[in-house]
Amino acid sequence: MALLSEEGSGNQAQSSQPYSRWQSDLDSVSVNTEGQTPKDVRERSWQTGVKGIVIKVLIVILIFMFGLIIGYIIRREVHKKLKTPCGEVSQDYDEKIAGQLLKEVNVDKLDKQLRHFSTAPHLAGMEEVGNMANEIVDMWTGWGLNTTVRSYNVLLSYPDRTNANKLFLMSGDAVTDTITPDDAQSPTDSTIPPYAAYSKSGTVTGKLIYVNFGRGPDFQYLAAQGVNLTGRVAIARLGQVYVGDKVRHAEMAGAAALLLYPDPEQYQPAGADRGWTLPEDGVFRGDSRVTYGDPLTPGYPALDGMFRLNESDADLPGILVQPISTADARKVLGVLDGTTAPSDWRGITQKINQSPESNKQVRVQVNNVLSIKPIKNVIASIPGAVEPDRYVVVGNHRDAWTYGGAQPATGTACLMELVRTVGLLLDKNWRPRRSIIFASWDAGEFGQIGSTEWVEENLKEIGEKAVAYLNLDGAVTGNYSFYAKASPLLQKVVWDASKTVRDPHGVFSVYDEWAERFPGGDNGQTTKVDLIGAGSDYAAFLLQAGVASMDFQYTLDPAYNVTFYPAYHTVYDTYDYVKTFVDPDLSYHRAVTQVLGNTLLRLSDSTLLPFTLSGYARMIEDFTNAAEASYKNKFKQQGLELKFSKVKIAAESFALAAALVETNAGQTDLSNPLEVRRINDKMMQVDRLFLTPAGVLGKPLYKHLLLSPSKNDCLQLEEGVCQYRGKTFPGLFGAMREVDSPGKWVLVEKELSIISIAVQSAAEFLKK
Numbered sequence: 001m002a003l004l005s006e007e008g009s010g011n012q013a014q015s016s017q018p019y020s021r022w023q024s025d026l027d028s029v030s031v032n033t034e035g036q037t038p039k040d041v042r043e044r045s046w047q048t049g050v051k052g053i054v055i056k057v058l059i060v061i062l063i064f065m066f067g068l069i070i071g072y073i074i075r076r077e078v079h080k081k082l083k084t085p086c087g088e089v090s091q092d093y094d095e096k097i098a099g100q101l102l103k104e105v106n107v108d109k110l111d112k113q114l115r116h117f118s119t120a121p122h123l124a125g126m127e128e129v130g131n132m133a134n135e136i137v138d139m140w141t142g143w144g145l146n147t148t149v150r151s152y153n154v155l156l157s158y159p160d161r162t163n164a165n166k167l168f169l170m171s172g173d174a175v176t177d178t179i180t181p182d183d184a185q186s187p188t189d190s191t192i193p194p195y196a197a198y199s200k201s202g203t204v205t206g207k208l209i210y211v212n213f214g215r216g217p218d219f220q221y222l223a224a225q226g227v228n229l230t231g232r233v234a235i236a237r238l239g240q241v242y243v244g245d246k247v248r249h250a251e252m253a254g255a256a257a258l259l260l261y262p263d264p265e266q267y268q269p270a271g272a273d274r275g276w277t278l279p280e281d282g283v284f285r286g287d288s289r290v291t292y293g294d295p296l297t298p299g300y301p302a303l304d305g306m307f308r309l310n311e312s313d314a315d316l317p318g319i320l321v322q323p324i325s326t327a328d329a330r331k332v333l334g335v336l337d338g339t340t341a342p343s344d345w346r347g348i349t350q351k352i353n354q355s356p357e358s359n360k361q362v363r364v365q366v367n368n369v370l371s372i373k374p375i376k377n378v379i380a381s382i383p384g385a386v387e388p389d390r391y392v393v394v395g396n397h398r399d400a401w402t403y404g405g406a407q408p409a410t411g412t413a414c415l416m417e418l419v420r421t422v423g424l425l426l427d428k429n430w431r432p433r434r435s436i437i438f439a440s441w442d443a444g445e446f447g448q449i450g451s452t453e454w455v456e457e458n459l460k461e462i463g464e465k466a467v468a469y470l471n472l473d474g475a476v477t478g479n480y481s482f483y484a485k486a487s488p489l490l491q492k493v494v495w496d497a498s499k500t501v502r503d504p505h506g507v508f509s510v511y512d513e514w515a516e517r518f519p520g521g522d523n524g525q526t527t528k529v530d531l532i533g534a535g536s537d538y539a540a541f542l543l544q545a546g547v548a549s550m551d552f553q554y555t556l557d558p559a560y561n562v563t564f565y566p567a568y569h570t571v572y573d574t575y576d577y578v579k580t581f582v583d584p585d586l587s588y589h590r591a592v593t594q595v596l597g598n599t600l601l602r603l604s605d606s607t608l609l610p611f612t613l614s615g616y617a618r619m620i621e622d623f624t625n626a627a628e629a630s631y632k633n634k635f636k637q638q639g640l641e642l643k644f645s646k647v648k649i650a651a652e653s654f655a656l657a658a659a660l661v662e663t664n665a666g667q668t669d670l671s672n673p674l675e676v677r678r679i680n681d682k683m684m685q686v687d688r689l690f691l692t693p694a695g696v697l698g699k700p701l702y703k704h705l706l707l708s709p710s711k712n713d714c715l716q717l718e719e720g721v722c723q724y725r726g727k728t729f730p731g732l733f734g735a736m737r738e739v740d741s742p743g744k745w746v747l748v749e750k751e752l753s754i755i756s757i758a759v760q761s762a763a764e765f766l767k768k
Helices: 049-080 095-104 107-116 127-142 216-224 243-252 326-333 409-427 449-457 459-465 488-498 510-517 539-543 575-582 587-605 613-637 641-666 673-684 730-736 745-767
Strands: 146-159 166-171 174-179 202-206 208-210 233-237 257-261 320-323 360-366 368-382 387-397 434-441 466-476 481-486 529-531 549-555 716-718 721-723
Touching: 095 409, 095 587, 107 409, 107 575, 107 587, 127 146, 127 368, 127 409, 127 434, 146 449, 166 326, 174 326, 202 233, 202 320, 208 326, 208 360, 216 243, 233 243, 233 326, 233 360, 243 257, 257 326, 257 360, 320 360, 368 409, 368 449, 387 409, 387 449, 387 459, 387 587, 387 673, 409 434, 409 466, 409 575, 409 587, 434 449, 434 587, 449 459, 449 539, 459 466, 466 539, 466 587, 481 488, 481 510, 481 587, 488 510, 488 529, 488 549, 488 587, 488 613, 549 587, 613 641, 613 730, 641 673, 641 745, 730 745
Parallel strands: 208 233, 233 257, 257 320, 387 434, 387 466, 466 549, 481 529
Antiparallel strands: 146 368, 166 174, 166 360, 202 360, 368 434, 481 549, 716 721
């Protein structure tokens, strides 16, 4: 499917019968010259004498002038194809255009959009989110954009409203208490009951074991203490790692079910406004898988007629999963009376398990149902005036588990306001140098399904033509500082963009506040831009198509030591929650929209793409140094020094090649479109150079050798947030975590070879 429609050639139809001025019957013409008398020679030949010379000169002049006119017309027609309403082939980022966009961003309109998209629950597959798609089509079309809807049929998961999920506390065979997880705020509340999407359905009964956050190291600790989870009901507090990781770890440990709850230590942090924290009856909802995209069509789009896996063959959890509230967790955890938990495990419980003599058990009943449902992506496009075959994509998912006040409605509001302001620029006869695509994704909460299916459907075109993907999810989840995650290629462009926007409640720029609160670089001279990976709608763009990606947001104070804002994925995440506790005057929404808009203009309008290869070189150097610091002795013991030395040589070669490309880019003749295109395409391909067809450690949807999440979760904890890739190459890091198992060193050797050839090949590509 072509992402952008092409204009017609404008050629007119030609007659099927050629016309000849010699069609008349020449044989019927009779020429009679008899009786004519010759005249004087001077009258008979005008071609001679002074008169003849003058006439000949005039004819030559007329022919010359006619040629000039024809040449001018041809040149003008050719030139028209290179000319835009804003300029010619040399069209570049314009501060005046950028200033107009920043000025047009309006907090009242942001407020209106935020309220509209968080008024009612709108879970993917339900009527409400489909109605939103139709409304967005109408608005985007009204703002001058060519807008379409692309639908897919995907596997979604819901609780059975006629047969609620329940927990039973038991003493022997007798039920002592029944718990029905529910946080509805009124009898008319239309939110779906709390559940974990894609959980296995059924009923299990077993003794309870507390597993802390459900991280890999937590289960390793339990195994070392001789705690057996086989057939047990595990209970974990939310936070630090993805829910899917908790589920996978519990399943691998042999647990029959996993309960999830918000511990007050993370969801009611000390010093926080009590209205901002999560009440005791709040219950989380979320996806329980470890991967993304439609479960039945991994790697290809969920279109009609496509092959689909059987549900039993899909990568779905094999155990029961159910979230509960803090209040209900207090009841459930009350059955624990065994081993005392380590100090850093202690929240509302001090124990790990039940004593041998305890006859108390927990019964878990999950009645979720799987259903194939239609979802709708809304796609709008603005063809580029100079490079229509190069795309900058901006997207946000609009579906929510409940009302989605902060996540994703803050992102939806910012996206809608950005589209509106870009529409105003179109009204003023502006067009971007490169094409812009706006997207409202569906089923993002179920594992980025809408965006993934669209990328998989258009993988070849996106892989060839997409310059960057810019993402909004929870765009305003706090008011502490602006924050971005990005591919190294995009670090400098967001720095420059944030310098043009004023700090919402200060006198300096967004960049200045960002640098103060999240300093980066060796000397804290820049801002911190975390590496991007998985977790939102940039996943398929980056990890399958190799498109440089970035995520924008205003975030909360890391001093709270929480992974997400407390109301995340609960019924308390509403418009009023955002207006009361996060962004009362929508000034942070405006700032995010302005930074995003300026970044978009720089990427879509700059003659030379504002990419930085030096950031990529530093990342590879850092990864290499970290691997050497951590594994040098182990490599030596296993005879892998030579293979690792090739990684180091390749890293040095890439750094030199990257520096050469940046030097050449700085000397590029901007009036030479072919040279500009050559440099841009070379930089644009960098993330693609690190895609491996088989995927990192055999995970086919995670193809990026450098930016995929590691196979192992929570490799380190930074400011309360779990980092999934560690400090080095994710495949190597994951392989090294398993070397204690027999035969696993061969994976390390393989990863070293894959990394060295990939980095060296990338270096050679840049040198050419």
